């Protein structure tokens with residue numbers, strides 16, 4: 001089980017995250033939603049120790065998560081990735097195996113098979129020699145999804161995976177989420193763009209610095225909760241959802 005307790009982040013006097021607590025069981029797909037600046041990215045980064053927290057703990061199977069980062073696959077927001085870096089699709093995915101191989105050892109046959117299978121799964125093997133900067137947004141997202149698969153992690157943290165992608169990539173991502181979930185993995189996915197895919201979630205965490213609501217999507221997506229989280233921005237953020245989820 002993943003357990004986050006009272007996690008708080010302070011950006012030089014500005015609260016990025018306010019005593020956030022929640023638990024996730026194996027096999028759960030949890031969505032994290034909230035308005036711009038709600039702290040979704042901050043939460044994922046603070047959980048991994050990529051930014052310092054002023055209080056709180058993050059434990060996986062009763063041990064601090066930051067001491068078991070080899071069990072975590074993290075796919076950051078597209079905007080944080082340097083797409084001009086001269087690296088091929090194959091080598092991006094092979095980076096997932098570097099930790100277990102060591103930096104100075106050549107990839108072995110087993111690592112190559114894992115990378116090949118991951119690229120096949122996201123339908124990107126035929127583009128393995130391309131530089132990542134030469135791909136479309138959806139193809140780039142699939143490469144990073146393949147890298148997370150090749151890591152053979154137990155926890156998967158995705159930050160805005162649906163931003164700037166095509167329909168085919170969205171379908172592949174959702175299929176893979178379902179597969180990982182059925183394998184007992186833990187998935188945390190921050191996004192503005194769940195749309196109708198909200199129904200696939202086991203849980204939804206509505207965030208605005210603190211946890212506004214944590215529960216089944218239909219329990220969380222009430223007018224009252226969304227108003228508390230989004231305020232006047234509510235109409236714009238959810239116009240594509242219609243009234244389906246407003247209870």
Ligand SMILES: Nc1ncnc2c1ncn2[C@@H]1O[C@H](COP(=O)(O)OP(=O)(O)OP(=O)(O)O)[C@@H](O)[C@H]1O
Nearest residue numbers: 011014015016034035036037038039040041042043
């Ligand atoms: N490095 C930083 N230094 C100072 N403040 C920051 C830093 N990173 C984020 N913040 C602030 O912390 C708050 C939470 O930001 P964060 O990026 O985590 O939100 P978010 O919910 O992921 O937003 P978005 O949906 O726009 O990506 C915002 O007010 C943001 O301006």
